[in-house]
Amino acid sequence: MKETIQKRLSDSKTARWTALFIVSFTMMCGYFLTDVMSPLENLLTTKGQVVYFTDDTSMPADSLVAKVNYFSSEEMLSNSLLTVEQLEEGSKVQYYEMQNGAQTQTEKTISSVARGEGWSSTEYGFFSGAYGLINVFLLMLFFGGVILDKMGIRFTGMMSSGLMFMGALIKWYALSSDFGDAQLFGMDMQVALASLGFAIFGMGAEITGITASKVIVKWFAGKELALAMGLQVAMARIGTAVALAVSLPVARWMGDVSYPVLFGAILLCVGFASYMIYCVMDRKEDASAAAVRMENGETEEEGFKLSDLKLIFCSKGFWLINLLCLMFYAGVFPFLKFATKLMIYKYDVPESFAGLIPALLPFGTILLTPVFGSLYDRIGRGATLMIIGSVMLTVVHVLFALPVMNYWWFAVIVMIVLGIAFSLVPSAMWPSVPKIIPMKQLGSAYATIFYIQNIGLTMVPWLIGWVIEHFATLRNEAGVIVGYDYTAPMVIFAVFGLCAILISTLLRVEDSKKHYGLEEANMKK
Ligand SMILES: C[C@H](N)C(=O)N[C@@H](CCCCN)C(=O)O
Numbered sequence: 001m002k003e004t005i006q007k008r009l010s011d012s013k014t015a016r017w018t019a020l021f022i023v024s025f026t027m028m029c030g031y032f033l034t035d036v037m038s039p040l041e042n043l044l045t046t047k048g049q050v051v052y053f054t055d056d057t058s059m060p061a062d063s064l065v066a067k068v069n070y071f072s073s074e075e076m077l078s079n080s081l082l083t084v085e086q087l088e089e090g091s092k093v094q095y096y097e098m099q100n101g102a103q104t105q106t107e108k109t110i111s112s113v114a115r116g117e118g119w120s121s122t123e124y125g126f127f128s129g130a131y132g133l134i135n136v137f138l139l140m141l142f143f144g145g146v147i148l149d150k151m152g153i154r155f156t157g158m159m160s161s162g163l164m165f166m167g168a169l170i171k172w173y174a175l176s177s178d179f180g181d182a183q184l185f186g187m188d189m190q191v192a193l194a195s196l197g198f199a200i201f202g203m204g205a206e207i208t209g210i211t212a213s214k215v216i217v218k219w220f221a222g223k224e225l226a227l228a229m230g231l232q233v234a235m236a237r238i239g240t241a242v243a244l245a246v247s248l249p250v251a252r253w254m255g256d257v258s259y260p261v262l263f264g265a266i267l268l269c270v271g272f273a274s275y276m277i278y279c280v281m282d283r284k285e286d287a288s289a290a291a292v293r294m295e296n297g298e299t300e301e302e303g304f305k306l307s308d309l310k311l312i313f314c315s316k317g318f319w320l321i322n323l324l325c326l327m328f329y330a331g332v333f334p335f336l337k338f339a340t341k342l343m344i345y346k347y348d349v350p351e352s353f354a355g356l357i358p359a360l361l362p363f364g365t366i367l368l369t370p371v372f373g374s375l376y377d378r379i380g381r382g383a384t385l386m387i388i389g390s391v392m393l394t395v396v397h398v399l400f401a402l403p404v405m406n407y408w409w410f411a412v413i414v415m416i417v418l419g420i421a422f423s424l425v426p427s428a429m430w431p432s433v434p435k436i437i438p439m440k441q442l443g444s445a446y447a448t449i450f451y452i453q454n455i456g457l458t459m460v461p462w463l464i465g466w467v468i469e470h471f472a473t474l475r476n477e478a479g480v481i482v483g484y485d486y487t488a489p490m491v492i493f494a495v496f497g498l499c500a501i502l503i504s505t506l507l508r509v510e511d512s513k514k515h516y517g518l519e520e521a522n523m524k525k
Contacts, residue, residue: 008292009285016219019285020228022278023157023212024235029271030164030205031239033171033264034131039248039340039355040257047118051087052252053108056350060116061087067095087113112252117175121473123191125465128337130195131202132458141454144207145447149440153215154279160207161272167201168265170194176258206454210446215278217434217442219285225522226431230373233426237362237369244336244359248352308441312448317436317516320507321429322452324386324500328425330456331393331496332418336361337461338468338489342400345484347411357408357415364419365426372427382428382435382518383508389424390504392417394497401490425500428518435516460496464489 010016043050049061064087091110119127135141148156174193184192212232220228247260312318339358343349349357376382396418399405437445467489474483511518 007288009281009288010219010223015281015285016223016228019219019278019281020216020232021235022274022281023215024232026157026161026271026275026278027208027212027232028235028239029264029267030161030201030208031236032243032267033164033168033201033261034205035240035243035336036247036260036264037128037257038337038358039244040251040260041124041338041341042344042351042354043114043248043251043257044117044119045121045124046116048116049087050114050116051093051110052112052114052352053093054111055108056352057108058351061113064093064095089113112255114252114255115257117190117257119188119191121465121469123188123465125337125461125463125468126187127191127195127198128334128461128465129458130198132206132454133195133199134203135206135451135454136458139451140203141206141210141447141451144203145210145444145451148207148211148214148443148447153211153218154282156207157211157215157275158272158279160204160211161268161275163204164201164208165204165265165268165272167197167199167204168261168268170197170200172258172261172265173197175261176256202454206450207447210443210450213430213433213446214443215282217439221434221439224374224377225434226373226376226427227370228373229430230370230427233369233373233430234366237365240336241359241362241366244340244355244362248340248355252352309444312437312441312445315436317507317510317514318433318445318448320503320510321433321436322449324390324425324503324507325429325449325453326456327496327499327503328390328393328429329453330460331397331493331500332422333457334460334464335397335493338464341484342486342490343408343411346400346486347406347408349408349411357411360412360415361419361422364416365423368420368423369427372423373431376428376431377522380518380520380522382432383504383511384519385424385428386432386504387501387508389421389428390497390500392421392424393500394494396421397490397494397497401487401494403487425504431522432516432518435518456496464492467492 010019037044046060047062050058051061051064052058087110089110089112092107093110094105094107135144144156144160147159171194174190174197177190179189179193182189187195213229216228216232217225243260243264250260250263251257253259336358339361340354343354343357344351347357372385376385396414399414400411433445433449434442468484468486471488472484472486473481474485476482507518510516
């Protein structure tokens with residue numbers, strides 16, 4: 001009689017890569033929404049209408065009208081006077097300007113007009129950090145991990161992708177509404193409501209992140225684990241890159257900052273539906289795994305107990321990964337929130353293109369993260385890759401802090417180096433966690449790491465927003481903002497890089513003592 005050997009669904013290459021693709025797609029939609037507001041910082045922090053010209057310059061409508069009025073009061077061209085109502089695509093504007101004591105005549109054509117929200121830098125920083133607010137202060141990420149280990153991948157993933165969608169809708173509602181002078185929680189109503197939406201979204205996004213990590217370990221353990229994690233991160237980066245590249249053009253085209261968010265909410269709805277499809281595969285994988293266990297006479301693995309958390313919390317290697325994650329990501333994700341404006345004011349990049357330079361960072365990582373992941377799978381050296389990535393992060397921020405070399409091409413080169421660093425550390429760090437923590441506690445382990453990381457993702461934008469407002473904003477005698485000096489914020493980012501170097505070195509030392517295998521290949525030969 002022919003003996004049939006039961007196989008798990010995850011033993012099929014097609015099945016496991018399909019599962020990876022579906023879950024990564026849901027995450028990609030989340031990453032799009034996470035960064036969709038970053039290129040809009042300048043627009044959000046400008047009051048009233050902003051006028052964009054065909055030569056890729058822009059100007060608040062008020063100052064344009066002031067110039068035109070000044071022009072008309074001089075009675076130089078009263079027959080082509082513009083009013084605010086006439087600020088629309090295709091209109092020509094003519095005005096005189098005093099430059100270095102000489103009067104110059106300028107004629108420009110309007111390409112689009114968009115509504116600015118008049119937020120302060122501190123408000124923008126608060127909003128950006130609100131992503132981690134519920135995760136950090138209500139410990140929701142920690143509970144999310146426990147829910148994941150107790151209730152399973154299907155329930156938790158549906159819950160978290162639903163939360164992302166709900167948060168996105170609230171954020172869109174806040175940005176598309178005019179609340180006048182209304183206040184909420186002692187804050188401008190729009191800022192408060194948009195932040196609340198972002199906080200709910202952030203809770204969903206982070207719980208989806210730990211769920212996706214557990215999904216990947218479930219399907220890829222002992223196989224192409226780091227490559228799979230690298231590909232998942234790569235797909236997430238596509239979401240970030242597209243957000244950075246298209247958000248401002250969409251806002252300009254539609255005339256309002258809320259439209260890119262609406263687009264993100266629609267994407268998240270599709271992401272929610274795709275996770276439902278994954279749930280069907282997950283059920284089949286569980287059934288096939290149970291059949292394999294039965295055939296081999298194995299019993300089901302003991303479930304997760306809260307007391308298991310002790311094992312996680314007593315591991316020094318685990319804490320070092322936590323701290324590395326905190327410092328490294330504090331130097332990257334919060335930086336992205338401010339990077340577009342940095343390009344405009346430090347590197348003199350026209351606003352229309354300014355989002356494209358930070359977008360190079362995730363675009364670069366799309367290719368490199370799976371490449372480094374596959375390298376780690378085959379030859380190991382995980383701890384070393386983390387050290388190299390941390391060194392590169394530090395160098396990049398020191399270069400951005402320098403008051404010299406304010407050329408756009410220099411910013412492009414530095415951003416590419418940051419992209420390499422941002423591929424090296426995630427591709428080595430995330431697949432290293434299952435080498436330190438067993439599968440059973442992995443949900444809680446990833447949740448704890450994400451929790452600590454979220455402290456940085458919340459507080460660092462608050463800090464940087466505040467520092468920009470109080471130490472980096474340059475004003476003229478009349479108190480009008482004339483530019484920004486980014487030295488202080490960039491030095492802060494460089495300090496995070498230095499801490500990451502120290503911690504990754506300690507991790508390598510700990511690995512050589514405890515033999516976690518961080519320098520060894522992941523794939524079993
Ligand atoms: C922001 C989120 N908490 C995060 O850290 N994301 C990582 C990817 C984590 C993947 C773990 N398998 C990132 O680098 O975007």
